[in-house]
Amino acid sequence: MKKRAIHIVATLTCILICGYKGFASTQIGLRYLRCEMLENPQGIDAVHPRLSWQIVGGGRNIVQTAYRVIVASSPEKLNSNEGDFWDSHKIASGQSIMTAYAGKTLASRTACYWKVRVWTNTGQSQWSQPAFWSIGLLNASDWKAKWIGYDGGFPWDSVSKFSRLSARYFCKEFKSDKTVKRAIVYIVGLGHYELYINGKAVGDEVLAETPTDYTQSVKYNTYDVTNAVSQGDNVIGAVLGNGRFFTMRPKYKPQKIKEFGFPKMLLQLEITYNDGSKKIITSDDSWKFTADGPIRTNNEYDGEEYEATKELTGWNAVGYNNNKWANPQLVAAPGGRLEARMMEPIKIVKTVNPVSIRPLKPGVWIMDMGQNMAGWVQMRVKGNRGDKVILRYAETLQKNQELYVANLRDAKATDIYTLKGGGEEVWHPVFIFHGFRYVEISGYPGRPNVNDFVGQVVSDDTATTGQFETSDTLINRVYKNAWWGILSNYKGMPIDCPQRNERMPWLGDRATGSLGESFVFNNENLYAKWLDDIQDAQLPDGSIPDVAPAYWHYYSDNMTWPGTYILVANMLYEQFGDKAPIEKHYASMKKWLSYMRQKYLKNGLMTKDKYGDWCVPPESPELIHAKDPSRITDGTLIATAYYYRMLYLMQRFAGILNKTADQQNFSELAKTTKDTFNKKFLNKTTSQYDNNTVTANLLPLYFGMVPPTYEKQVFSNIVNKILIAENSHISTGVIGTQWLMRGLTDYGRPDIAFHIAGNSDYPSWGYMVKQGATTIWELWNGDTANPQMNSRNHVMLLGDLITWFYQDLAGIKAGDAGFKTVIMKPANISGLDSVKASYQTPYGLIKSSWKKSQGQFEWFVTVPPNTTATVYLPAKSLKNVQDGNAALTTEKGIKYAGLDKDNAKIVIGSGDYDFRIKY
Ligand code: BGC
Numbered sequence: 001m002k003k004r005a006i007h008i009v010a011t012l013t014c015i016l017i018c019g020y021k022g023f024a025s026t027q028i029g030l031r032y033l034r035c036e037m038l039e040n041p042q043g044i045d046a047v048h049p050r051l052s053w054q055i056v057g058g059g060r061n062i063v064q065t066a067y068r069v070i071v072a073s074s075p076e077k078l079n080s081n082e083g084d085f086w087d088s089h090k091i092a093s094g095q096s097i098m099t100a101y102a103g104k105t106l107a108s109r110t111a112c113y114w115k116v117r118v119w120t121n122t123g124q125s126q127w128s129q130p131a132f133w134s135i136g137l138l139n140a141s142d143w144k145a146k147w148i149g150y151d152g153g154f155p156w157d158s159v160s161k162f163s164r165l166s167a168r169y170f171c172k173e174f175k176s177d178k179t180v181k182r183a184i185v186y187i188v189g190l191g192h193y194e195l196y197i198n199g200k201a202v203g204d205e206v207l208a209e210t211p212t213d214y215t216q217s218v219k220y221n222t223y224d225v226t227n228a229v230s231q232g233d234n235v236i237g238a239v240l241g242n243g244r245f246f247t248m249r250p251k252y253k254p255q256k257i258k259e260f261g262f263p264k265m266l267l268q269l270e271i272t273y274n275d276g277s278k279k280i281i282t283s284d285d286s287w288k289f290t291a292d293g294p295i296r297t298n299n300e301y302d303g304e305e306y307e308a309t310k311e312l313t314g315w316n317a318v319g320y321n322n323n324k325w326a327n328p329q330l331v332a333a334p335g336g337r338l339e340a341r342m343m344e345p346i347k348i349v350k351t352v353n354p355v356s357i358r359p360l361k362p363g364v365w366i367m368d369m370g371q372n373m374a375g376w377v378q379m380r381v382k383g384n385r386g387d388k389v390i391l392r393y394a395e396t397l398q399k400n401q402e403l404y405v406a407n408l409r410d411a412k413a414t415d416i417y418t419l420k421g422g423g424e425e426v427w428h429p430v431f432i433f434h435g436f437r438y439v440e441i442s443g444y445p446g447r448p449n450v451n452d453f454v455g456q457v458v459s460d461d462t463a464t465t466g467q468f469e470t471s472d473t474l475i476n477r478v479y480k481n482a483w484w485g486i487l488s489n490y491k492g493m494p495i496d497c498p499q500r501n502e503r504m505p506w507l508g509d510r511a512t513g514s515l516g517e518s519f520v521f522n523n524e525n526l527y528a529k530w531l532d533d534i535q536d537a538q539l540p541d542g543s544i545p546d547v548a549p550a551y552w553h554y555y556s557d558n559m560t561w562p563g564t565y566i567l568v569a570n571m572l573y574e575q576f577g578d579k580a581p582i583e584k585h586y587a588s589m590k591k592w593l594s595y596m597r598q599k600y601l602k603n604g605l606m607t608k609d610k611y612g613d614w615c616v617p618p619e620s621p622e623l624i625h626a627k628d629p630s631r632i633t634d635g636t637l638i639a640t641a642y643y644y645r646m647l648y649l650m651q652r653f654a655g656i657l658n659k660t661a662d663q664q665n666f667s668e669l670a671k672t673t674k675d676t677f678n679k680k681f682l683n684k685t686t687s688q689y690d691n692n693t694v695t696a697n698l699l700p701l702y703f704g705m706v707p708p709t710y711e712k713q714v715f716s717n718i719v720n721k722i723l724i725a726e727n728s729h730i731s732t733g734v735i736g737t738q739w740l741m742r743g744l745t746d747y748g749r750p751d752i753a754f755h756i757a758g759n760s761d762y763p764s765w766g767y768m769v770k771q772g773a774t775t776i777w778e779l780w781n782g783d784t785a786n787p788q789m790n791s792r793n794h795v796m797l798l799g800d801l802i803t804w805f806y807q808d809l810a811g812i813k814a815g816d817a818g819f820k821t822v823i824m825k826p827a828n829i830s831g832l833d834s835v836k837a838s839y840q841t842p843y844g845l846i847k848s849s850w851k852k853s854q855g856q857f858e859w860f861v862t863v864p865p866n867t868t869a870t871v872y873l874p875a876k877s878l879k880n881v882q883d884g885n886a887a888l889t890t891e892k893g894i895k896y897a898g899l900d901k902d903n904a905k906i907v908i909g910s911g912d913y914d915f916r917i918k919y
Pocket of ligand 1: 496497502506507508509611789794796
């Protein structure tokens with residue numbers, strides 16, 4: 001008996017310590033609890049929020065069999081397992097992401113404390129760590145605050161094309177006499193705000209306020225400020241900057257540029273005391289206000305000017321004399337629906353130290369950050385009162401080492417700081433950002449030193465979720481440049497570029513790019529929000545613009561830019577398993593397609609296109625767009641192929657939503673479109689589409705439009721064109737490049753894709769690197785083309801490159817939506833010796849690292865709990881495959897799933913694997 005007990009203890013200890021393969025492990029844990037895809041969000045407005053968690057556990061083949069969620073009104077209740085809001089009890093279900101809350105109705109302001117525990121096939125977890133969410137203000141009647149602002153400029157402002165508008169300072173004193181139990185502030189500050197209580201900044205966001213079309217939707221933010229409110233006297237203050245609300249180029253091209261008016265805000269601070277009583281502070285015309293502070297102008301294109309001599313020291317703390325301040329005006333609401341922000345805020349996400357500061361001419365210096373980035377520099381300076389330091393920003397230098405600003409168009413990209421004197425001063429702008437690598441410094445008292453400056457990278461605070469590295473150093477550098485490019489252009493919406501007088505959320509740039517980006521950054525909430533922006537921008541007739549939010553009025557009606565609406569919804573479903581965007585936007589998407597059909601479908605062809613295959617490598621180096629007809633793909637071909645693709649995706653969405661009649665209808669429309677398309681564009685003698693550009697052949701091939709008997713030949717036309725006519729180089733623009741790398745790989749020539757990815761001569765991504773690029777260019781010939789449209793920090797030419805890196809080089813691809821199942825199939829490419837990648841899926845971290853050496857292919861794979869992976873082993877049978885030192889076939893839980901060409905397929909559950917295959 002005793003002996004037996006010792007044996008059991010020993011076995012359990014071994015299981016616990018060794019995580020013994022294939023056996024039950026009791027170490028099931030939980031991490032990363034999220035509510036509506038956010039960690040511990042404050043002030044959400046989903047009343048049935050979806051809850052997600054990740055299971056961790058050392059063993060293999062872990063599958064959730066049941067869960068129990070408890071949601072309580074207090075941490076104490078949660079701790080004693082009292083789910084007074086919701087106790088799901090044990091539910092037999094494998095669902096571990098996006099489980100909808102199904103408890104008591106949640107009213108505005110409710111704080112919810114929650115935890116979860118799970119049962120799996122290999123044991124059960126303890127309760128998770130507690131997590132939190134709170135509900136915001138759900139009803140218009142919850143808002144007691146009034147919109148305040150000042151509808152006009154001041155003598156030192158200038159409301160003209162190059163607008164200058166100073167920041168506006170608002171404050172309010174209030175008393176808080178009892179012990180505070182909870183204090184929550186709700187705020188909208190348009191265009192940007194900084195919020196303070198008793199002189200201390202609330203939170204660490206920058207450029208706060210989510211950019212939207214404010215006439216359609218306005219996002220409020222919620223902060224818990226319980227610890228900021230003091231007993232006795234308090235001051236709450238906010239500074240308003242211009243952002244997109246007071247647009248960068250007002251009174252200029254009013255038919256194109258949307259204006260919203262002067263900055264304004266809505267603020268409500270709600271204090272609940274320990275005795276249950278409440279106090280509420282709201283924005284109204286009893287507040288104090290001035291615009292005569294240190295921030296003299298803030299314009300996203302032109303920069304920020306700060307006069308420290310005009311600092312209002314202590315303005316946001318108790319005891320400041322603001323007798324001379326005015327009262328703000330009560331102003332009109334911006335018009336849009338008030339909604340909670342449901343995405344990551346913008347923050348300083350990284351700092352970069354300058355690599356050098358070199359003199360240019362007396363008193364003028366050029367600082368090199370070593371990296372093209374978006375944000376600003378923080379400066380440390382000591383000098384006399386009134387000294388002015390001018391910082392001008394640019395992406396590149398001219399040959400004479402001066403800044404190259406021609407490609408900024410009329411953006412001034414200049415910050416000016418006037419010193420107050422008397423000691424060390426540290427400053428950075430707060431309401432603008434720049435896209436830059438170089439900074440020209442003038443007026444700096446003394447000799448500037450690299451230690452006096454630091455670059456602060458400003459971006460959506462979306463976690464980096466992917467890691468990717470290969471044996472090819474050039475490819476690694478391209479990947480790194482892409483990382484910087486994507487990060488630079490996330491600003492509460494995906495913008496095209498961060499430096500010139502544009503920075504617009506162009507739809508076409510992200511059509512497929514958003515998928516690649518989703519491997520690198522957790523961009524789920526950003527893109528879900530962007531779909532709402534697109535929906536808000538839809539015209540009553542169904543038209544969808546090329547830019548959304550529609551800060552620029554571009555309703556050109558084409559398939560490729562607005563089509564991003566549908567492609568991004570598909571991406572969110574595939575990558576994150578989120579069906580909600582499809583449900584929410586289905587009707588608008590359908591409306592857009594039928595609008596396009598009715599207006600532009602002529603004889604079965606979609607006749608309206610605007611951008612063609614935007615930015616193909618042109619025939620001569622200074623051109624932005626090719627003029628040579630042999631490089632240009634026909635607009636009707638592109639539009640009709642995309643129309644087909646959209647119909648295909650819509651029939652898929654209709655299926656997901658169980659709309660059978662629609663599904664049938666979309667399929668039929670797709671079929672007739674395909675037939676007409678082939679009649680018009682397929683030359684049955686040569687198997688070429690139209691003028692035989694790579695894009696012309698690739699779109700129908702990748703979209704499944706080519707009649708099966710022609711497929712092979714169409715593909716060889718693509719191959720010949722690339723290998724012979726283009727000397728193994730890329731010849732596609734924004735459209736063709738979206739499908740190129742996957743198209744080549746799917747049809748059996750990953751080696752050509754690899755060659756294109758590894759090129760370092762023109763045109764290629766590697767060429768950009770060789771020319772010193774640290775981001776991705778807008779044009780293949782960015783180094784020689786006209787500066788009129790030539791940003792060095794765009795992401796649209798990435799096409800499907802990043803997707804290909806992850807899906808085809810690392811072999812990490814979603815099977816079922818959200819990576820519930822994974823397809824692991826790295827392409828076998830000679831010349832590529834290793835890939836090391838990981839990706840944070842909704843279920844947990846998936847890893848794929850393979851290397852070829854001395855006749856062995858070794859592949860480390862990690863599959864997250866509660867998922868399975870179909871793994872394509874480069875072996876004709878399992879005979880010679882090992883997992884570590886053991887023969888593969890002997891292992892439990894590994895299912896053989898047949899031979900697929902040169903790969904033995906197996907299906908595996910969660911856990912770590914070390915596959916070794918002799919070749
Ligand atoms: C933008 C692009 C955009 C294009 C379409 C350019 O100015 O920078 O990113 O997609 O215009 O017209």
